[in-house]
Amino acid sequence: NRGRSGGMRRLVHLDMKGAAPRAAYLAEVLPLLRALGATGLLLEYEDTFPYAGPLGPLRAPHAYSPGEVRAVLSQARAQGLEVVPLVQTFGHMEFVLKHKEFAHLREVKVFPNALNPHKEESRALVKAMIDQVMALHEDVKWFHIGCDEVYYLGEGEESKQWLQQEDNTPEKLCLSHIKAVASCVASSYPAVTPIVWDDMLRGMSEETLAESGVPQLVQPMIWDYAADLDVEGKVHLIEKYRRCGFSKVWFASAFKGATGVNQSLILIGHHLKNHLQWLEVASKSPADVLEGIALTGWQRYDHFSVLCELLPVAIPSLAVCLQTLKNGGYSEKVKENVEELLGMSNLEIDTFMSTSLGTFPGSNILTLVTQVSFYLKSSVDELLERNRYVTGWFSPYHRKRKMIHPIIMHHFQPDAVSLLSKWNAVVQDLQAAMEQVFHTCTIEEWMEENVYPSLQKLQQVVDDLDEAIKAQN
Incomplete structure (x- = not known):
């Protein structure tokens, strides 16, 4: 046939x-x-x-x-x-x-x-x-x-x-x-x-x-x-x-x-x-x-x-x-x-596709979306919900009161900061790739649905750390 x-x-x-x-x-x-x-x-x-x-x-x-x-x-x-x-x-x-x-x-x-x-x-x-x-x-x-x-x-x-x-x-x-x-x-x-x-x-x-x-x-x-x-x-x-x-x-x-x-x-x-x-x-x-x-x-x-x-x-x-x-x-x-x-x-x-590259139009969007979909939420959840230093010494209760144990801070602050800068770079690349293909309203919508919920949680924890450290000093 x-x-x-x-x-x-x-x-x-x-x-x-x-x-x-x-x-x-x-x-x-x-x-x-x-x-x-x-x-x-x-x-x-x-x-x-x-x-x-x-x-x-x-x-x-x-x-x-x-x-x-x-x-x-x-x-x-x-x-x-x-x-x-x-x-x-x-x-x-x-x-x-x-x-x-x-x-x-x-x-x-x-x-x-x-x-x-x-x-x-x-x-x-x-x-x-x-x-x-x-x-x-x-x-x-x-x-x-x-x-x-x-x-x-x-x-x-x-x-x-x-x-x-x-x-x-x-x-x-x-x-x-x-x-x-x-x-x-x-x-x-x-x-x-x-x-x-x-x-x-x-x-x-x-x-x-x-x-x-x-x-x-x-x-x-x-x-x-x-x-x-x-x-x-x-x-x-x-x-x-x-x-x-x-x-x-x-x-x-x-x-x-x-x-x-x-x-x-x-x-x-x-x-x-x-x-x-x-x-x-x-x-x-x-x-x-x-x-x-x-x-x-x-x-x-x-x-x-x-x-x-x-x-x-x-x-x-x-x-x-x-x-x-x-x-x-x-x-x-x-x-x-x-x-x-x-x-x-x-x-x-x-x-699901791994983050392999292609040469077709928009293939960089596929690579970056794959990265975000696979790893963004899971890596942020890993840090915020499964890192014992965060769950044990920097809980919402601590964060609200700007309480931080100076020794403990060194156990996870570098991880949080480097994770944030890694994802900010990926998201910047994705934003640039999407601008070639889509209008701003689409990029905003996709980011708000798929990126910001996790990225903002991570940003917030880093900001709260800075605040707590300032309060200590």
Whole structure:
């Protein structure tokens, strides 16, 4: 089955709802993605798109400029990478519905996640977003309209009334909105096929799906990021979608952002297994049904959650996954290809990467993040919680009263000071490396989540020591 997997489209998903890379970094990464086997990009801009006019409030302070978007798109074209834009149009609309200007369009008044499908104005909003994104994306063949995880649908006041009418169900409500959005894309952009995430459709009966008219309008993207995904179940799901009238389906795997909401390092093995399972599904499905696969790289679980693994940290995982798809499987040869393309000497699949260096763009961030994630908290905890001189003679009680035994101090002050200066140097290097790739807001957020809690504890103990020594003298 090598031929079939080698021929499928492979879109790399860039999730910009957190840690959106600078445009200059994307320009460096695109040729590498192409070399690794990507054939396109699935671009989820979220609040980093340069929305204008009435949609201006959606635009984050660090959003790309129209010129930057054009540059990235033309660089992608130059690399032969097909671009598919993604705009959420139903669920996961926090970046829109959190703003007071649009809060009246929520399905449930207090929750900013889902759009009210009954309002004319909701459709007008979605159309305006699609039009602004399409204006910068000429010649796209597909447009992803999102529609996953539409939580609380049917629980708004208007929905409750609508659902009281005979034959109305939450499923029909969901399908009617998807149909409205897809029809809007079809009428304005006849050459473009809408794609939708499939989770809201999975549990629906064949009859419901077939009668809705949705299968003629969209291609479902079946997503599953598990290492042990159920291959037979997926094959049956594809058959069901075919019977309902969907002409083609997409798969969606994950190379990062799927193993923990605040994960900072990547276990490549998990993601590799996920891709091997998808290859298995592809080999058991009719050749003409599969349009392609999107390798998702989530950067937050939703608009309000913390950052998970940063893109540069995940490049080795992405490389292994792309090469595995391209070659129809994983082997020692694939591993060597990846090591050569990334300039890495020892790729670790089943354990977290050691602090080995690579030559790919942003590889210094991987090295330093690995150091911080492995050793910062553990080394500070070791000193503060397991060093008997600190726990016995410089406890919170002592620190508060500036009490210190002069002899004991010599047993741990040098350790504390040298540990602090070591970590300050690492963090300075990491800060400098991150500045090349990310905006200040991302660096601040990552540091506050992953560095400062431990570093500040260490700084505090050193400061308290100095204070206590002064008090002694």
